[in-house]
Amino acid sequence: MPSHVAMNIAVKTLPDTEITCTHCEACCCRLEVMLITETGVPERFIETDQWGSRSMARLDDGWCAALNRSTLLCMIYDNRPLICREFEMGQDECITEREANRNP
Numbered sequence: 001m002p003s004h005v006a007m008n009i010a011v012k013t014l015p016d017t018e019i020t021c022t023h024c025e026a027c028c029c030r031l032e033v034m035l036i037t038e039t040g041v042p043e044r045f046i047e048t049d050q051w052g053s054r055s056m057a058r059l060d061d062g063w064c065a066a067l068n069r070s071t072l073l074c075m076i077y078d079n080r081p082l083i084c085r086e087f088e089m090g091q092d093e094c095i096t097e098r099e100a101n102r103n104p
């Protein structure tokens, strides 16, 4: 005869809703990033359009060419464009990008 074992159900903590880059798949690094000042971005990461505008190159996966795909960290952090410096974690644009890249 089977015995009935009382089980303690672990109370799960609620999902962490805090917004941090650590828990983000570099959503903002899929955006177009125009180069409007000189910060020392290596030429190999730069694309120039037919009108001479310069922006960060993006690869076929949609991410910026300067993003390390393994760590999801910027490989040129000290030389990142002004737009990247001004993009603030947790602000409206950040939240919008995270929502847009959320898996269904």
Ligand code: SF4
Residues within 6 Å of the ligand: 019, 020, 021, 022, 024, 025, 026, 027, 028, 029, 087, 088, 089, 090, 094, 095, 097, 098
């Ligand atoms: S700034 Fe926002 S969108 Fe960009 S990596 Fe951090 S959390 Fe993600």
Ligand code: SF4
Residues within 6 Å of the ligand: 028, 029, 030, 033, 056, 064, 065, 066, 067, 068, 073, 074, 075, 076, 077, 080, 081, 084
């Ligand atoms: S330069 Fe760096 S911070 Fe800016 S989009 Fe590319 S990987 Fe992201």
